[in-house]
Amino acid sequence: MTPERYIHQARADGRTALDESAGKQLLAAYGIAVPKSAVVKGPEEVAAAFKTLKAPVVVKVVSPDILHKSDAGGVKVNVQSAAEAEAAIRAMAAAPQIRSANVEGYLIEEMAPAGQEIVVGGLRDPEFGPLVMVGLGGIFVEVLADVSFRICPITRLDAQEMLAELKGAAILKGARGRKPASQEAIIDVLMKVGGEDGLLMCHADDIKEADVNPLIVSESGAVAVDARFILS
Numbered sequence: 001m002t003p004e005r006y007i008h009q010a011r012a013d014g015r016t017a018l019d020e021s022a023g024k025q026l027l028a029a030y031g032i033a034v035p036k037s038a039v040v041k042g043p044e045e046v047a048a049a050f051k052t053l054k055a056p057v058v059v060k061v062v063s064p065d066i067l068h069k070s071d072a073g074g075v076k077v078n079v080q081s082a083a084e085a086e087a088a089i090r091a092m093a094a095a096p097q098i099r100s101a102n103v104e105g106y107l108i109e110e111m112a113p114a115g116q117e118i119v120v121g122g123l124r125d126p127e128f129g130p131l132v133m134v135g136l137g138g139i140f141v142e143v144l145a146d147v148s149f150r151i152c153p154i155t156r157l158d159a160q161e162m163l164a165e166l167k168g169a170a171i172l173k174g175a176r177g178r179k180p181a182s183q184e185a186i187i188d189v190l191m192k193v194g195g196e197d198g199l200l201m202c203h204a205d206d207i208k209e210a211d212v213n214p215l216i217v218s219e220s221g222a223v224a225v226d227a228r229f230i231l232s
C-alpha cells in the first residue's frame, strides 16, 4: 500500500486519528522499524495470531477512546504464551476504563530489543509548517520537558544537533551504567520523519500531530513501539 492509503482509509472510516496499527504501518512505509504484530478481536483469535509471532509479546487494547493505554490498564508486556495473552485480554476487557470504551480489538506485538526509550514527534505549525521533535523518554519529556524542535525539512546535521542540545544527551551515550543508545539509529529515524522525503513533509496537509512514544533504541537499532497520528 502507498502510505497515503492509511490516511485515506482512516478518513473514510470517519476517524480523526490513525489507530496504533495503521500508525505503525505508516512508519514502516517510511522505513522505520516497528514490531511484528497482529490485531485480534478477542481471546478466541489469539492462538492463530500467536503462530505468526515470536514470544515474548506485548498485548495492547485498541480503542479510539483510550489515549494512554497503560493508565487504563490496557498494556501487558512480557507475555510468554497464547494462554497468557488470552488471560491478559480478559483482564483488560474487565478494567473499568476499558469496559466503558469502544474497543476495536487487541494488538499483539513482539517485544522490541531492550534499549533506551526516547520520543520522536511532529506537529504542524500554522506559520512554519511541519516541525519535528525529539526528547528523552519518560520523566525527561513529561516532567523536565527536555526536548528539541526543528522546522522541517531537517538535514542529518540538524538531527545531530537536536540530540546534542538535549540536556540529558549524556544519558544516550550511556551515562550512569546505562547501555548507550545508537545515535545513528535515532538520526535515521529523525530523517525518515522530518527529512526532505520524510513522513511529515510528505503528509504536511494531513498530519496535525505525530507522536512516537517510545522509540526503543538499543546499541544497534531503533524500534517504534507506540505511534499516534492525529489528522488535520
Ligand code: ADP
Binding pocket: 035, 058, 060, 067, 068, 069, 070, 071, 075, 077, 109, 110, 111, 112, 113, 117, 213, 214, 216, 225, 226
Ligand atoms: P501507552 O503510551 O498508550 O501507555 P505504549 O504502547 O507506549 O502505551 O506501551 C507502554 C509501554 O510499554 C512503553 O512505553 C514501553 O515501555 C512498553 N512497550 C510497549 N510496546 C512494547 C514493545 N513492543 N516492546 C517492548 N516494550 C514495549
Ligand code: MG
Binding pocket: 213, 214, 226
Ligand atoms: Mg506510549
